[in-house]
Amino acid sequence: MEPAARLDHNHQLALKDLPYIVRWRDDRCKRCGRCTAVCPMLSIEPAVVVKRKVQSEGLSPEPKAVRYTETIVKQTTSIDRYCIGCGTCNLVCPNEAIEPEFNPQHKFFFHKNRDGQPYRRGGRRNDPLPSTLDRLRFTRISMLTDPALDAGRHEFRIRTYLGRILPAEELPLKMINGKLTFDKTSGKFIPPVREIYPVIIGSMSIGALSPTMWEGLAMGITYLNEVEGMPVVMCSGEGGMPHRLLRSRFIKYFIPQIASGYFGWDEIIRTIPHMIEDPCAIEIKYGQGAKPGDGGLLMAHKVLKLISEIRGVPMGVDLPSPPTHQTKYSIEESVAKMIQSMSMAWGFRVPVFPKISGSKTAKAVLHNLVRNPYAAALSIDGEDGGTGAAYNVSMDTMGHPIASNIRECYLDLVAQGKQNELPLIAAGGIGKKGNLAANAAALIMLGASAVSIGKYIMQSAAACYGDEMNRCNVCNLGKCPRGITTQDPKLYRRLDPDVVAERVVQVYKSVDTELKKILAPMGRSTELPIGMSDGLSTDDHAIAERLKISYVC
Amino acid sequence: MCRLAAITSKEFFSPIENINALETMKEGHDGSGMGLILKNLGGAFEELKDYPILSGICSKNGMHTLDDYLNKLGFKLKYAWTPRIKPVKGIAHRDYYFARVYDYPDVYKDRSFEEKEDLLLKTRLSLRRMGENDESIIVFSFYPDILTLKEVGDPLELCTFFGLDKSPLKAKIIFAQGRQNTNYAINLYACHPFFIQGYGSMTNGENTAFVPIREFLMSRNFPGYIGYNSDSEVLCHILHYICKRLGYPLTYYKDVITPLKQSEIDKRSDSEVARLLKISLRPLCIDGPNCVIAFTPEGSCIMLQDAKKLRPGVVGGVKGKYGLMSEECGLDSVIPSRDKSKDVFPMKYDMVIIKPDAEEVMVWNQQHG
Structure with a gap:
């Protein structure tokens, strides 16, 4: 007997099973076809349907059923072509005839595992609720007891240090004629320390990002440094950097990253003798907040000519970075040897620091670094950090929130009296709700010396669609409709790098003003309020207790 | 805002002069307390310059405990001074206000002054801990040639209360603060001036960077860096840390608590030193607003x-x-x-230094180093 399934579509998904349902309005649509042409997932397509209409002509009613065909825009129910809710269709529609609508009843995760392949995506943890950072308030406002500063008129120095800082007791100083002088004969190693803006653009590689996006970011930070006098720096992500940039004076605004795949490092090492400036620092990636304990993968279709040249690999092959540095077996070896090797490569003139994912084991790494005189900082990437590609299960369930992780590491340094010696860089979910300055200031007051952003700058400088309702998040497929995370020229040519650069500058100037608006009423202007936890409060008892800050209600 | 009145002189003078000065500035303090530190003492104390003076307040029980403890350590009482208390309405009379001069324990007779200083510090801290819970023992200083008096109340009324107007108590350097209670409960340990191992300071202002500074000092592994009932106490301890622990010249105190901008540092002859200190001692930047008055062991103000x-x-x-x-x-x-016309109103780069015996006034400009 013929199964009923063939007749009633039983094994097909219903629109109601999908995370986004496309609302198309027949009455507004002029059938221009722009929406179907632009849809990155091919979720919608032009279709022809047969309709039946009962009509009557003449003076007396003579109803007749008429069949006619009509072109419509139809949403597919194929799980491989599900609507990602990006809304590009709406963006290009001249008549506002179409838009995706989130479907809270969807069963997407039950079905997005065809061929035994778990769901993989880009973006960050899909949790639309406010994070701990968004629940912190600045409650120590100077008023009558202490005249508040004026964010508009007073001079503010919003700067931080990146690099290992010697305690005063170890500085090679000697007294000559009642004055302190620097003792050049001591032979004491003074680790390199950079003065930078405390909001860093975190590691996003050329490869993960499109050439236009990366170029836009690079131009933006260069403008900030050279024209605005704001020493904003940017990490390259894994996979090397363009040769011309490596050999240019602009390299000092960049932090090249070395990760477990070592991609691009043959080229970088060969270029060292030709570099006219040192890079700002070197980041060794051991982990990423979005996918702790997991490696990276640049899919073959993203490995085009430019990428293959920069990374020093053939075109069109998958580029996996293993979860760990395969040549190293222990924390001592991995951290100490790599930091020392990288330091040595630049004659100990460049700070070298590791980045790890937020974890309960962060303190163990911290203790190891404290004892390593060449370790320049520790960057901790919390669970809300973004990625270009990861398994959904890693992104949504693995990792440690940044707030308590950074706080306990800072307090651990305080207990050892080394809170000013090893800067902590906090990352992961900063500005997740758009409150970049507030989140950054809160983390600094919990003990971070600087913060690192990624997703935020993509969202603000290039209008990335991604959000925590799993909107878009197809960075891994190379189909980014904004042209941010794709190597497809048809897509990345949509993104004007000059506009990205302009937006980067605007974002930083704005965050600078907002930071002043936070710091001024708290009376800080000369140094960052690192560890000034008495300025923070929260309306949640448990958060207050865990972060050792005050509770307010 | 509190009000501060410090006087340094070649001749001995009475603390009444400081208190009268505070009275003229009464709009700036609310009578919630007064602290006095006298250095280079005259009168009966002049002959006892080399012996440590323990200044504080005790209950009856506290005094027994204190005596027993100091006896056990081997300190021998040489001289005891107590103010002649005249009851004043509104000022709670505690049992014993005292400044007692002791001779060092025999085993310390031939020890270095540094060792003696350590003993005095540890003894003061032990006494503080012993009386902290029930306020039976409050000790402000235990150091040669330093006398401290503190109490809650209006300065002029406290002057009558302690009988200072009729007392022969004199010194060459006297610091007085009239307190404006703002952030913290009235606690005598929160009352300026503060003192540690020869360095004293009092401050007008609110130290917004208090918590990171406190954490930094407390993690220096030095027993004296405790207390901090007031956010201004750290300013005294920073001075001690810079000059005594690190051994830097006095002017670097300003470089540490109010560091220059890098463009300004570049013009200093010791730019490398100033740059390194700014980075290494970043947590000690006070960020103000503060006016700090301090003295050093040799008597500079x-x-x-x-x-x-x-x-x-x-x-x-x-x-x-x-x-x-x-x-x-x-x-x-x-x-x-x-x-x-010769009065000096120190500006943001200035550090006014008055040499011992009020010999001369120097204005050190931080820009020039």
């Missing part, structure tokens, strides 16, 4: 402002006697005959 200079401060006087005050009217009451 200083006044400095943070970069925002939102707190009043003026230095003036004649050779042999100078005042460091919050307001001009305070100076007028102490040294009316001075040439007012």
Whole structure:
């Protein structure tokens, strides 16, 4: 007997099973076809349907059923072509005839595992609720007891240090004629320390990002440094950097990253003798907040000519970075040897620091670094950090929130009296709700010396669609409709790098003003309020207790 | 805002002069307390310069405990001074106010002064801990040639209460603070001036960077860096840390608490030193607003402002006697005959230094190093 399934579509998904349902309005649509042409997932397509209409002509009613065909825009129910809710269709529609609508009843995760392949995506943890950072308030406002500063008129120095800082007791100083002088004969190693803006653009590689996006970011930070006098720096992500940039004076605004795949490092090492400036620092990636304990993968279709040249690999092959540095077996070896090797490569003139994912084991790494005189900082990437590609299960369930992780590491340094010696860089979910300055200031007051952003700058400088309702998040497929995370020229040519650069500058100037608006009423202007936890409060008892800050209600 | 009145002189003078100066600045303090530190003491104390003076307040039980403890350690009482208390309405009379001079334990007789200082510090801290819970013992200082008096109340009324107007108590350097209670409960340990191992300071202002500074000092592994009932106590301990622990010249105190901008550092002859200190001692930047008045063990007195200079401060006087005050009217009451045109209002780069015996006033400019 013929199964009923063939007749009633039983094994097909219903629109109601999908995370986004496309609302198309027949009455507004002029059938221009722009929406179907632009849809990155091919979720919608032009279709022809047969309709039946009962009509009557003449003076007396003579109803007749008429069949006619009509072109419509139809949403597919194929799980491989599900609507990602990006809304590009709406963006290009001249008549506002179409838009995706989130479907809270969807069963997407039950079905997005065809061929035994778990769901993989880009973006960050899909949790639309406010994070701990968004629940912190600045409650120590100077008023009558202490005249508040004026964010508009007073001079503010919003700067931080990146690099290992010697305690005063170890500085090679000697007294000559009642004055302190620097003792050049001591032979004491003074680790390199950079003065930078405390909001860093975190590691996003050329490869993960499109050439236009990366170029836009690079131009933006260069403008900030050279024209605005704001020493904003940017990490390259894994996979090397363009040769011309490596050999240019602009390299000092960049932090090249070395990760477990070592991609691009043959080229970088060969270029060292030709570099006219040192890079700002070197980041060794051991982990990423979005996918702790997991490696990276640049899919073959993203490995085009430019990428293959920069990374020093053939075109069109998958580029996996293993979860760990395969040549190293222990924390001592991995951290100490790599930091020392990288330091040595630049004659100990460049700070070298590791980045790890937020974890309960962060303190163990911290203790190891404290004892390593060449370790320049520790960057901790919390669970809300973004990625270009990861398994959904890693992104949504693995990792440690940044707030308590950074706080306990800072307090651990305080207990050892080394809170000013090893800067902590906090990352992961900063500005997740758009409150970049507030989140950054809160983390600094919990003990971070600087913060690192990624997703935020993509969202603000290039209008990335991604959000925590799993909107878009197809960075891994190379189909980014904004042209941010794709190597497809048809897509990345949509993104004007000059506009990205302009937006980067605007974002930083704005965050600078907002930071002043936070710091001024708290009376800080000369140094960052690192560890000034008495300025923070929260309306949640448990958060207050865990972060050792005050509770307010 | 609190009001500060410090006087340094070649000749001995009475603390009543400081208190009268505070009275002229009364609009700036609310009578919630007064602290006095006398250094280079005269009168009966002049002969006992080399012996440590324990200054504090005790209950009856506390005094027994204190005696027993010091006896056990081997300290021998040489001289005891107590103010002649005249009851004043509104001032709670505690059992014993005292300044007692002791001889060192025999085993310390031939020890270095550093070892003696450590003993005095540890003894003071032990006594503080012993009496902290029930306030049976409150000790402000235990050091040679330093006497401290503190109590809650209006300065002029406290002067009557302690009988200072009739007392022969005199010194060559006297620091007095009239307290404006703002952030913290009235606690005598929160009352300026503060003292540690030869360094004393009092401050006008609110130290917004208090918590990171406190954490930094407390993690220096030095037993004396505790307390911090007031956010201003750290300023005294920073001075001690910079000059005594690190051994830096006095002027670097300003470089540490109010660091220059890098463009300004580049013009200093010791730019490399100033740059390194700014980085290494970053947590000690006060960020103000504060006006700090302090003295050093050898008897120099200083006044400095943070970069925002939102707190009043003026230095003036004649050779042999100078005042460091919050307001001009305070100076007028102490040294009316001075040439007012020579009064110094330290600006953000300045550190006014008055040499021992009020010999001369120097204004050190941080930009020039």
